[in-house]
Amino acid sequence: MMYDFAYHRARTLDDARAAFRDADDAAYVSGGHSLLPTMKNRLAAPDRLVHLTAIPELRGIARDGDRLVIGAAETHAGVAASPVVQEAIPALAALAGSIGDPQVRHRGTMGGSVANNDPAADYPSAVLGLGATIHTSEREIDADDFFAGMFTTALDEGEIVTRIAFPVPDSAGYAKMRNPASRYALAASFVARFGGDVRVAITGAGSDGVFRWHEAEEALAARFEPGALDGLAVDPDGMMSDMHASAAFRAHLCAVGTARAVANPGRLTLLA
Amino acid sequence: MSEHDSGTDRDADAAPAAAGPCTELPEGWAYDAEASGIGVLPVDMFRSIGKPVKRREDRRLVTGKGRFTDDFSVAGQLYAAMVRSPYPHARIRAIDTAAAQEAPGVLAVLTGQDALDDGLGPIPHNPVPSTRFDVKLRAPDGAMPFIGPHLLLPVDKARHVGEAVAMVVAESRAAAEDAAELVEVDWEELPHVADSLDAMAPGAPQVWDEVPGNAFVDSAFGDEAAVDAAFAEAAHVASAKFHVNRVTAVTMEPRAALADYDPETGRSTLYAGSGGAVRQKRELAETLGLDPADLRVLSHDVGGNFGARNRVYVEFGLVLWASRRLQRPVKFTATRSESFLTDYQGRDLNTHVQLALDADGRFLAMKADNVSNVGARCVSLSPLSKGSGLITGSYHIPHAHLRARAVFTNTMCTQAYRSSGRPEVTYAIERLVDIAAEEMGLDKIELRRRNLVAPTDMPYRTAMGSIYDSGEYEANMDRAMALFEWDAIPARHADAEARGKRLGVGLANYVESSIGTPKERAEITVAPGGQVEVVIGTQPSGQGHETSFAQVVADMLQTPVERVRIVLGDTDKVSLGGGTHSGRSMRHAGTVMAMASADLLRKARTLAADRLGFPPEELDFTDGAFSHRDSNQTVTLAELATADAPLFAARTNEMHAPVFPNGTAICEVEIDPDTCRIEITRYASIDDVGRCINPMIVHGQSHGGIAQGVGQAMWENCPIDAESGQPLAGSLMDYGMPRADNVPFYDVGISEVLSPTNPFGVKAGGEGGTTPALATVTLAVLDALRPLGVRDISMPVTPERLWQALHAAPQATESRT
């Protein structure tokens, strides 16, 4: 059971920031599907929750030229079902549809997931793999500068993710090996091709959270087919290791996942 | 225990006979129609027995009208929260409760010392199985084993992570949990041990000072000299060591209890879902030193048991005690985290098995060395005991020798878990047979066929002294193979290969035993309206007793099923009853309900004879009415009952002879050697359940049983970090489960070879799905990996384990596509 806390439903960005500032130890909450379980286990004890999802700037999904812009408070289910997303970046819609279960997908939000930067979460791989821009209440941050290690981001205290702008690629694919228990990513690879440029982002595996696999990007830029990855390997030294997968197995899965993502563009491929 | 002792006991030192047809059956083994009072069963008049009658409990359960423990609340109730040990093994130097006592809303903070001061004793778990047919497990010196007293709260030390050492009772759950954090325990950490083999090693930490070396049971069975002789002359010996992983039940409804004390009558009512309210009442009354008449236990709907709820939990006693001290109702509901740490767990057996064969592949003898990890104290020896009687599986093995040990460790206690003890030994013998076949270059089906116990040898006494009652083992295997389309394997192999997958098939035969508490009682009342009420002491947690039991009584009394109501789970109504475990319920309840029905019909016949004016023995009984061929007059059971004198009969029956459900299961898997994903693509089984009262319910039980076995084989595991002693799977984030999307559709068939031990010929259903599944899945995976050089893999066979096995294997580098 959680410790006591106060609750505030913010209507505007300023309202949210003020409510956050005025408490000793406030936390923003969107879908609550990462934060509330932590609070129930008494591992987090904010004295005030500031609820963000009613703030208009955080809503909406729209195509804006060569970009797809998604509000931070859009749910996984909303993204998965959006014709705009399905048309622009089908792998992103499929990724959203593969998160957790229907309950999780109807509460959890893109902003919450990205701000949380769980090393096994799905969205960070798409944000980094597509080279998205994170818009916040204060500024714009490049994906390459945003993720800063497990559960750590470039966000400052009190800064709110408002929306994320994804460049629309020529093609993108996502391949995921799921943890047999939690079904979070055990290793998953998001591969996006923009003309001659390729970006590969891997989640679930790295001990610093989501990361880009540069050797694979170079090899695929030269030749965009699974065979281009032959002989390439991720260094197990930088991998997480636990009862579900050793560092060596994770490193192996990074390669397998990247190859399958290349082979199956526009789709989600479940390795297990 | 001694009440059941008799000459047929399998004592460790009794001279065992070689296995073979059992010519001298123990007294009372076979069902005696005359002595039972049932006489000839009206089999040809069965209307609903054998029919897939829809489960009457389901509408209630799926529309949220179930009454689970936490659904009950009493005005003014308080909430209990536990202070639990963060250490696997630590001395309690002192407990400072002062700060917690003063926290808002707190009414009491209680420790083990308070319980001792109030005269509370340990829970009388009675873990040594005691029917005439259970093997006799004893301490190394031959005495009754020391089991480690299970006080509600320990006073000396905590022996596993999560052990409750103090309780806070407060006005709200939040207040109780907040205050529990203020209780300060002065701990002295002690060395700890989690693995049962490590625990027996010299110098291992001592869980109980009373048991140096931690092995508190050490018994041997079988004819060692004959086994040694057979091994000496064997053409081949196959040998293997296995660990059957530890699992937990993950019941959908966490365990909970609500105690309500009535100061006026001095009586306590405990709402607590369990595997049988009668045992809970008896053992809790003894723990608290209450007159059993002062305790009523209610167990209504139970959201999953699988064995985890059969034994008394400390929290049940604690809320009872607190409610009597505080004269207020007190509730405890476990969180999922508490359930993972402190629900009674299952399995955890180390086994070393050896099989001696002659040059033709005939089994000559077997040796087994089984070590059961019971955890921090012993609440049940059922798994070790059940398995002991079945080490030879479905096969004729003339001689066998078993050493059975049980060991304390710094882990949560283990208990009987769905199909207690049987999947473990089935896994061992079936894997051993596959190993022998491969080593000797024999076909694994042919090797099994050569050694299966023949129907003509039934009843059959095994080398462990179990008497298999009936069964057609080879026919089971043939039917299962036909259902599976065994002949199509090569084609499916090729098809899988074309898709880059490796296909594997695992087949396992099984025999399991259903023994269980020998006593059961039924009370049957026919009211003037014709409604039939049956009070019975079993406790369903999804098995559909309200339906299948009603089918039995309906056919016995020749009345529609809808008229029969089954009353369970209230100790004010149910005075005696063994609960539900070990697949005992249909057989024990069916038998005693048939007896009570026959008694009731006898009484009714006398009354009817009076009414109709004919001698009782001349009356016919059809469609629920008595008649005479010389008269058009009839009288129904309902008409014979009056408000003052309803028709009533009660019967208590004691039945010791176990039955041996049996069958064959086959699993097919496809493995992606790159990702190490394992997918079950086909699963077929034949289960001989004896007479099948309701095939739909039995099929449902088989499906659930298979899923549970598959779950253990593929995902479920309670590992412990050796260094810290901490459980690593404390939530569903780390404890993998079977789900709708990762278990296949099953092809299940039922075989009905009637058991000669009870009136209906019932064996048991529901555990048979689980029993062979650990073996079938593992054997299928090994079959698929054999071409890649993998010979062994341990459960659960996760992708990680598979990857490790592939990389350790000699031909490991062959595949990478």
Ligand SMILES: Cc1cc2nc3c(=O)[nH]c(=O)nc-3n(C[C@H](O)[C@H](O)[C@H](O)COP(=O)(O)OP(=O)(O)OC[C@H]3O[C@@H](n4cnc5c(N)ncnc54)[C@H](O)[C@@H]3O)c2cc1C
């Ligand atoms: C059973 C279960 C299964 C799951 N499975 C998966 C899975 O397979 N894959 C996966 O990726 N995830 C999974 N999740 C996590 C889920 O996707 C969460 O919803 C998501 O990670 C967090 O989003 P949220 O909106 O719920 O965030 P919240 O829980 O509300 O917040 C998470 C963190 O982000 C902060 N935050 C929230 N919104 C913002 C914002 N706009 N700006 C700045 N900070 C913010 C909060 O303060 C908090 O620290 C699962 C969760 C559950 C409960």
